[in-house]
Amino acid sequence: MQDHPKAMGAPGGPAGRHPHEAWIGHCNVADCEYNENTHCHAPNIRVVKHETHADCGTYEPRSL
Numbered sequence: 001m002q003d004h005p006k007a008m009g010a011p012g013g014p015a016g017r018h019p020h021e022a023w024i025g026h027c028n029v030a031d032c033e034y035n036e037n038t039h040c041h042a043p044n045i046r047v048v049k050h051e052t053h054a055d056c057g058t059y060e061p062r063s064l
Contacts, residue, residue: 024039024040024042024045024056025039026038026039027039027040027056029056029059031061031062032056032059032060032061032062033060033061033062033063034058034060035062040056042058044058045057045058046058
């Protein structure tokens with residue numbers, strides 16, 4: 001099951017990243033390949049529209 005990611009501001013304030021860039025601060029999709037202790041470690045993400053909210057389009061099932 002996918003859930004929508006929680007977008008956070010850039011660490012260290014706006015000077016830390018491009019002004020229109022966000023990062024994922026918390027991910028509760030435990031079976032995602034990129035989830036390490038609720039932190040997203042994907043090199044980049046794709047956000048997709050799902051009905052009335054955003055979902056993570058980068059989700060990959062964790063390999064066994």
